[in-house]
Amino acid sequence: MRKVAVVGVGHSKFGRRDDVNLGELAFESIKPALEDAGLAPEDIPFLVVGNGGFSEETLPAVAIADYAELYNAEMLRVEAACASSSAALATGYHAVASGKVDVAMVVGCEKMTELDTPYVVELIGRAGFFFWEFQHFGLTFPGYYALHAAAYLNQYGATEEHLAMVAVKNHKYAATNPYAQFRQEITIEQALKSPYIAWPLKLFDCCPITDGSATVVLAAEEKAKKLTDTPVWIEAIEGCGGSANLSKRESFVGLKAAQVAAEKAFKKAKITPNKIDVANVHDCFTIAELMAMEDVGFCRRGEAYKLVEEGQTYIGGKIPINVDGGLKAKGHPIGATGTSMIYSLTKQLRGEYIKSNQAPIKNGYALAHNVGGTGHYAYVTILCRK
Amino acid sequence: MSKKEEKPFILSRPLTLIYKLPISKTLPFWEGLKKGKFLTTKCKNCGKMTFPPQADCPSCYSSEVEWVELSKEAELLTATAIMVKPTSFAQEETYIVAVAKLKEGLKAVGWLKGIKPDPAELKEKIKPGMKLKVETVVPKEGNPYYVFIPA
Ligand SMILES: [Zn+2]
Numbered sequence: 001m002r003k004v005a006v007v008g009v010g011h012s013k014f015g016r017r018d019d020v021n022l023g024e025l026a027f028e029s030i031k032p033a034l035e036d037a038g039l040a041p042e043d044i045p046f047l048v049v050g051n052g053g054f055s056e057e058t059l060p061a062v063a064i065a066d067y068a069e070l071y072n073a074e075m076l077r078v079e080a081a082c083a084s085s086s087a088a089l090a091t092g093y094h095a096v097a098s099g100k101v102d103v104a105m106v107v108g109c110e111k112m113t114e115l116d117t118p119y120v121v122e123l124i125g126r127a128g129f130f131f132w133e134f135q136h137f138g139l140t141f142p143g144y145y146a147l148h149a150a151a152y153l154n155q156y157g158a159t160e161e162h163l164a165m166v167a168v169k170n171h172k173y174a175a176t177n178p179y180a181q182f183r184q185e186i187t188i189e190q191a192l193k194s195p196y197i198a199w200p201l202k203l204f205d206c207c208p209i210t211d212g213s214a215t216v217v218l219a220a221e222e223k224a225k226k227l228t229d230t231p232v233w234i235e236a237i238e239g240c241g242g243s244a245n246l247s248k249r250e251s252f253v254g255l256k257a258a259q260v261a262a263e264k265a266f267k268k269a270k271i272t273p274n275k276i277d278v279a280n281v282h283d284c285f286t287i288a289e290l291m292a293m294e295d296v297g298f299c300r301r302g303e304a305y306k307l308v309e310e311g312q313t314y315i316g317g318k319i320p321i322n323v324d325g326g327l328k329a330k331g332h333p334i335g336a337t338g339t340s341m342i343y344s345l346t347k348q349l350r351g352e353y354i355k356s357n358q359a360p361i362k363n364g365y366a367l368a369h370n371v372g373g374t375g376h377y378a379y380v381t382i383l384c385r386k
Numbered sequence: 387m388s389k390k391e392e393k394p395f396i397l398s399r400p401l402t403l404i405y406k407l408p409i410s411k412t413l414p415f416w417e418g419l420k421k422g423k424f425l426t427t428k429c430k431n432c433g434k435m436t437f438p439p440q441a442d443c444p445s446c447y448s449s450e451v452e453w454v455e456l457s458k459e460a461e462l463l464t465a466t467a468i469m470v471k472p473t474s475f476a477q478e479e480t481y482i483v484a485v486a487k488l489k490e491g492l493k494a495v496g497w498l499k500g501i502k503p504d505p506a507e508l509k510e511k512i513k514p515g516m517k518l519k520v521e522t523v524v525p526k527e528g529n530p531y532y533v534f535i536p537a
Binding site: 114 | 476512
């Protein structure tokens with residue numbers, strides 16, 4: 001297997017993007033990613049699109065490739081729910097690492113706001129175990145995570161206030177991220193006063209419905225060194241599946257698939273979690289950020305809320321987490337979230353991120369934790385600038 | 387937050403999707419509910435019980451399974467109340483969805499009735515270990531289902 005580097009990244013503005021269609025939105029990240037890599041559309045022999053399937057286009061890769069005329073590429077669309085573009089990244093990584101191609105482009109793109117909100121709630125709710133959970137009992141996506149939140153709060157004595165602290169941090173960093181959906185800071189009181197969506201989760205515990213795209217260009221070692229002086233290496237990208245039906249779950253205070261993916265990734269990268277300088281974890285809900293910190297191994301089980309209380313997840317703390325605003329406030333365009341994490345972390349490792357959001361890079365490692373569904377899929381990626 | 391003005395758009399052609407969900411292989415479960423029985427499958431080869439029921443054993447891959455009746459005794463693992471509902475559940479009152487552990491060791495997802503879905507009551511009552519029982523429900527219209535109620 002060959003070494004693979006991120007050599008180009010691009011990002012669109014996230015939010016309610018009713019000014020663009022799927023292809024136009026993807027173009028907003030494809031163009032800067034190609035410019036960043038110093039490549040032209042015809043230099044892309046392999047194109048992977050991560051998309052969860054929320055727009056009117058039933059073949060999203062086709063619509064995107066056509067708009068950007070990426071006609072030289074072998075292409076496919078990859079679905080792993082909210083981890084679709086991490087799965088797409090893994091697919092692109094393997095194509096390059098194996099020697100099949102020297103360059104691959106991974107586009108994460110999702111248009112969600114073309115449907116009215118209740119329909120989006122319905123579609124995402126169906127994206128669990130449809131027959132035994134949605135059809136009869138109407139579980140929603142916030143509901144799935146609320147079941148985990150209730151279990152976590154009951155078991156460890158964390159409170160709804162701790163959940164609010166996660167939201168406050170992520171809004172703070174989104175406020176200075178020009179690509180973020182929410183650009184205003186919030187207070188604990190505001191978060192606690194917001195209405196319940198799925199008890200015990202409130203509006204400010206939930207990520208918004210978002211349109212957005214993020215693109216990553218990968219290259220094999222030799223090619224990468226020709227293209228850039230600042231390659232960011234993929235040290236590991238590991239995934240794992242988890243039970244669809246919640247009735248088959250051992251525990252509700254963490255996500256098994258993420259634990260396994262993280263363990264495999266750290267083993268492959270031959271480092272321990274304390275070497276990570278900055279991380280993006282899948283905070284589709286505030287509770288998810290707490291579980292992610294424990295699943296990845298930044299702290300012991302039941303202790304994440306204490307780190308949050310101490311402010312250790314801010315820049316300057318032990319482990320800065322989601323300092324681009326996270327899914328919570330930057331936004332969560334399902335199929336674009338994984339590549340958006342890679343965008344932020346690549347910029348972080350290059351030391352060229354937004355000044356107010358740049359974490360100190362000491363060891364040169366960053367981690368992306370991207371979950372699909374409620375741990376139905378999980379991907380953990382470790383990046384290194386050395 | 388001010389709501390921004392909508393940008394120009396064209397409405398798509400409408401599409402209504404209604405799927406036919408096959409239940410041939412789990413028919414005894416649905417028939418059982420109508421008779422007040424809570425059934426599931428047990429592998430004749432390795433003895434593994436599954437919930438929800440399935441026609442093929444996920445443990446030893448044998449397709450020789452038998453239907454067995456469950457005790458209807460359970461205890462609460464976790465629960466949520468769905469305040470913002472999907473379109474197809476818009477007519478329902480706020481409902482509580484629970485995950486419970488059945489006496490037989492299996493887990494099941496279902497509605498929890500008999501508790502008011504307001505935050506204060508939920509905070510007080512939704513505690514792991516709460517004793518529950520399973521009740522079967524046969525609505526006038528629609529499919530039979532089961533619910534949990536406090537024992
Ligand atoms: Zn068996």
